[in-house]
Amino acid sequence: MNNFLGLYNYWIVIILMMTGFYIVIAKGNLLKKVVGLNIFQTSVIIMYVSMAKVKDGAAPILTEGVEKFSNPLPHVLMLTAIVVGVATTALALALIVRIYEEYGSVEEDEIHEQDGSF
Amino acid sequence: MVTAFSIVFMRDLFAIVILFGIYSLVSASFFVNLDAVDVALTEAAVGAGISTVLMLGTLALTTRREKKSSHGPTLPLMVVTVTGAALIFATLDMPYFSDPANPIHQHIAPRFIEQSGQEIGVPNMVTSVLASYRGYDTLGEVVVIFAAGLGVLTLLGRFGKRPEITMPSPSMSHHLILRVIAKALIPLIILYGLYIQFHGDYGPGGGFQAGVIFAAAIILYAIIFGTEKAQRVISPTVIHILMAVGVLIYAGVGVITMFLGGNFLGYNVLAHDPVHGQHYGILLVELGVGVTVTAVMLSIFFDFSDRKRIQSIEEQ
Amino acid sequence: MISHNLPALQIVLPLISAPLCLLLLRPKLVWIFTLVVCLATLGISVELLSLVINTGAISYEMGNWAPPWGIELRVDEISSFVLLIVSLIGAVVILYARKSVEREIPPHKHTLFYSAYLLCLAGLLGIVITGDAFNVFVFLEISSLSTYTLVALGNDRRALTAAFQYLIMGTLGATFILIGIGLMYMMTGTLNIQDLAGRIPEVLDTRTIRASFAFLTVGICLKLALFPLHLWLPNSYAYAPSAVSAFLSATATKVAIYVLLRFVFIIFGVTFAFEVMPMGTVLMLMSIPAILIGSTVAIFQQNIKRMLAYSSVAQIGYMILGISLASVTGLTSGILHLFNHALMKGGLFLALGGIAYHTGAARIEHFKGLGQTMPWTMAAIVVGGLSLIGVPLTVGFVSKWYLVLAALEQGYWPIAVVVLVGSLLAVIYMWKLVEAAYFNKVDKNEVVVREAPLQMLIPTWLLIAASLYFGIHTELTIDAAQKAAELLMEAGR
Structure with missing residues (x-):
């Protein structure tokens, strides 16, 4: 049972991570x-933050009377x-806007069709 | 998590973006739960705030509906299952959640927790680690932001002297109530930004969060009174200069410490007392971070909101 | 003070110069400024290499915090070698870039181009020099974000879709690397590469470390475009501005290979990677199709930049094949090819840029009669092509020779056959160009084509001549590569 509780948090993170990953590779809409991609990255962030937590610890700001910190x-x-994530997102969105201006579409299939090649 | 799942199946992109905003906000509150207050503040400002605004901006410039994709989901599903299985496999030998005996709590981190108080003299350990112990990483992070600003500017904006734009920008200034509330709200937001900027040593906060909050105040002004008016307050040229200046302040502190005989970003040499030196160093680099982040966020926002107008020049 | 701070200056100089570009009032000055910075960067890397050769590895503590608490910069035999390659190509390409950029990019974007270029250079150098695993990720993103920008500046609209595809795959790769680093950190509590190498053996036998190894390998392979994760590469190289294609093909994938070497050999160690985990087999199974399919697809390309890009996929296959053998000779061939390929592919892409300067693009039909109209550029392409094929007296021959030696050492004779077939395929695709250029008459109604400007021709020939020089005087590079290979093999025993 300890096993289950000890890793439960990470399993949730993995499900989230894979949801994001799936959207990135399976969906044709660029946006x-x-x-x-953002969901994927956020879930990695949750993974790191989860490992930082210490039982009964407090937020890592020195305060009198607190001895255990995360x-x-x-x-x-x-x-x-x-x-880094928001920087990538901003650049990706700018690219999407330009792609839409040039192709009139943000669907992967339609764009490849217009260029006639993959 | 439900929000993440529904994003897979929804087709209305507008709803997806809003759901994504909610997802970010939920993650942020989850971070508070895990004691990561700084991370939570940033996620709320950046993920739920800036990212969502930019995505909505993109929607305005493109289209709202997603079309049905022609290829089947079998291959991606397989890849995802394999990756997920690898990760679950990885968890089996992982140290348990929140156990104080975990390796990461035994090595390296104890010094940050126990000694940063004396070595740096700043109560917020996240700030000490961010701006001093791993200050070089943070410089890299500021440069990443700068690179993004540069990239969006290259793709959508216009650098240098711009020809007169005749097309008017949309605004909501005919709404009296909005106008009054905004005028009252914006100074408060800026004040709060200043608090976050300079209080980062003691509580959660710092240059990044403050930069985003400053930018938000001006963006709010731009949305309500129109970008033209906002750009009269802070012109695009000034914004582009500030983008560069922020990075230069940060890296400049590093260069000065080199001249004073320390290593790059070794703040100890900035004053006679090393702890004071650390204080000055952190204050200055956080300022640099704040300036670049504000400028880049504004630059990106104006690039998006002005796109239609800039396009009209490019076509001529 | 200066010599002590050299490692930091190597990164900080281009890093500071990028924002300074935006502050320069006269756009004309920007190019000269960038050139000076690139030359200074090159000077620093030469100085660092000689320091390392004379006094051994250098460690520099960022912010005066001792590692593993602070971030360490580490210059050793391998990293100083790669630093030199990157900064050398950076300087040569920028010398070339002025004319090419004037022709291909609208004037109000020139400043932004040079600024992004410097950022990209700083990012790549930063990845190579750092001794901290998380810092690798940060600088990887600096170089990637500026690369996406540079690719998107291409004047074909397909440059935009190429950049987007690159962005998605690149970010996935970087996030995989981030997961890998996170899992390693979870088990050891440290991020410093040397410290990791010391602490990993204790926990080597856990599933978490195995998974972290797998994630790092997949992530890095995405970045270095190993078949079948290469999909982003051909379009990015084909539609980016000429100078950018040359710079990227000669540096970006090379740095990714360096990161792979660093993580696999120094942190995890040869024994774990190749005996416990099936690294050798997996890499070999991916690199052989990379060579064969990459070369075959290259033959059918009409756009010559795209052809060279597919040829890059094949050449990356050779490097990885050498590494997958996990022997000193194999690694030597991989590292040697890393350097040699940078010279020849860089030179070839620069030559193509010269052709595109007048014709606007580099498709096979533009090559008609170029043997007469652009004799110097075509000669550069022929020499570069011979090197790609691996004809004796060129650098291509040296590294392939070592690869075959390494394969035969372990009795893998089929690998020698693969190398031979790859070379034959290279003969076919290069012959197409030669035939068009020398055996076809010039079309009368075409635009008048003249030789490319000297400012473009000289950098092209610098790289091509270097590829000849190092093909004949092989001691220098082989020595350096061998030293690096031995260091890697010993590191994680």
Whole structure:
């Protein structure tokens, strides 16, 4: 039973991760792919933050009377990852806008059809 | 999680984007639960805020409906199942959730928790690690943001002198109530941004979150009063210069420490007392972060919102 | 002070210069500024290489925090070698870029182009020099984001879809790498590469570490475009601006291979990767089709940039094949080919840019009669092509020779056959160009085609001449590659 509780959090994360991954590779709509990519990245963030948690720990800000803290390092890493994620998203969306202007569509199939090749 | 699943099946892209915003917000509250207050603040501002706004902007410039895809889901499903199985397999030997005996709580992190108070003198450990111990990573992060701003500018915007644009920008300034509320709200948002910027040493917050909040205030102004008016307050050229200036402040601190005999970003040499040096260093780099993030967010937002107008010049 | 801070300057110089570009008032100055920065970067990497050769590996503590708490920069025999390749190509391409960029990119975007170029250079150098696993991810994203921008600047609308596809696959790759790093961190509590190498053996036998190994390998293979994860590469290289194609083909995938070497050999160790995990078999099974299919598809391409891109897929196959043998000779051939291929492919793409300068594109029909109208450019293509095929006296021969030696050492004679067939296929696709250029008359109604400007021709020939020089004087590169290979083989025993 301990086994189940100890890893439960990670399993949820994996299901989320795979949902995002599936959207990215299976869906033809470019915007939907970007949303999927975001879900995928957010779930990785949840994974890192989950491992930082310490039982009965507090948020890692020095306060009097608190001795147990959660691990600050993964938090720092994930701040970076979030920012990288939004940077990628912004660029991807800009590309989508340009693609729509050029092709009049944001569907992968229609775009390839117009270029006549893969 | 339900939100994530429904995104798979929905076709209305508008609904998907809104659901995604909700998903981000839920994740943010989950992070608070896990004691990651800084991460939560950033996720709420960035994931639920900026990303959603940009996605809506993209929808406005493209289309709302998703069409049915022709190829079947078998191959992707297989890939996903294999990857997922590999991850589940990986969890079987993982250290259990929230157990203090886990390797990551034994090695490296204890020093951050026990000594950052004396070495850096900033109560918020996330800030100490972010801006000092791993300051070089954070410099990289600011550059990533800068790179994104540069990329969107290249794709959608216009750099340098721009010809006069005659097309008017849409605004909601005829709504009296919106106007009054916005005028009252915007100074408060900026004040809150300043608080987050400079209070990051003590509570959750710092340059990133503050930058996003500043940008949000100006974006709100732009949405209600029209981008033209907003750009009269802060012109695109100024924004582009600020994008670069922020990175230069951060990297400049590193160069100065090199001249003073330290290593790159070694703040100890900035003052006689190393702890003071750390203080100055962190303050300055957080400022650099704040400036770049604000400028890039604004630049990206204006690139999206001005796209129709810029396109009209490019076609001429 | 300067010599002590050299490792930091290697990255910081291009990194600071990128935003400075935006502040320069006169757009004309930007190119000169970028050129000066690239040359200085090249100077630093030469200096670092000689320092490493004379005094051994250098470790630099960012922010004066000792690793593993702070981030460490680490320059050793392998990384200094790769740093040199990247900064060398960076400088040569920028010398070339002015004319080509003037022709291919609208003027108000020039500043942005050079700024993105410097960012990309800084990102690639940052990946190579860092000694911290998470820092690899950060700099990977800097270089990737600027690469997507650079690719999207191509003047064909397909450049946009190519950039988007690259962005999606690249981000998936980076996220896989992030998962891998996370799992490693979970088991060891550290992010520093040296520290990881020391702590991983204790937990090597866990399923988590195995999965982390798998995720890292898949993620990096996406980035280095190993068959069948190469789908983003041909279009990106084909539709990007000429200077960008040359720069990327010579550096980006090479850096990814370096990251693979670093993670697999230094952190996990040869024994784990090749005996416990089936790394050798998997890589071999992917690289052989990469060589055969890549070369075959290349033959049928009408767009010559696309043809060279598929040829790159095949050449990456050769490098990975060498690595998959997991012997000193095999690794030597892989590392050697990494350097040699950078020279010849860089030179070839630059030459194509020269052709596109006048014709606007580089399709097979544009090659008609180029033997007369552009003799120097065509000669460069022929020499580069001979090197791709692997004719003696060119660099291509040297690395293939070592690859065959390594295969025969272990009695894998079918691999030698694969290398031979790959070379034959290369003969076919290069012959198509030669035939069009030298045995076809110029079309009368075509635009007048003249030789490319000197400013483009000289950098092209610099790389091509280097590929001849190192094909004849092989000691220098073989020595460096061998040292690196031995270091890698010993690292994780």
